[in-house]
Amino acid sequence: MKISKGAIITIIFALSILLIIVSAIKEGEPTSYPKLHSYLNNAFNENEYGVSIYTEEGENVTDSFLEENRELYEKGDMDEIVDKFVDSNYILGMKNFSPDDE
Incomplete structure (x- = not known):
């Protein structure tokens, strides 16, 4: 199965966005107790x-x-x-x- 360069770039871009969102949510968590x-x-x-x-x-x-x-x-x-x-x-x-x- 051959994956095109465009699909690889799209997947990398989507993963990058996901990591940014997760990082932003984690930093915004309220302090425990x-x-x-x-x-x-x-x-x-x-x-x-x-x-x-x-x-x-x-x-x-x-x-x-x-x-x-x-x-x-x-x-x-x-x-x-x-x-x-x-x-x-x-x-x-x-x-x-x-x-x-x-």
Whole structure:
């Protein structure tokens, strides 16, 4: 079976367009867990929400979590910090929750 040059060019062009569309969609994806990003970011700063981090057993690991992830925070890698939080099945607690944060 012989394929013409025009068909090959059309296929390459269509694949290129498809890759561009997929890349644009992927870049436009919203951040996972946007509120969690915000609350953990707050914990690294002024902690006006009174954020605490607990294990499933109820152990407060806030200080150790912040210390272990300080370098990632300084690099601006909040996605990695959120992934670690989620992967560890930690529970987020807040003393000063505002209804405006819903």
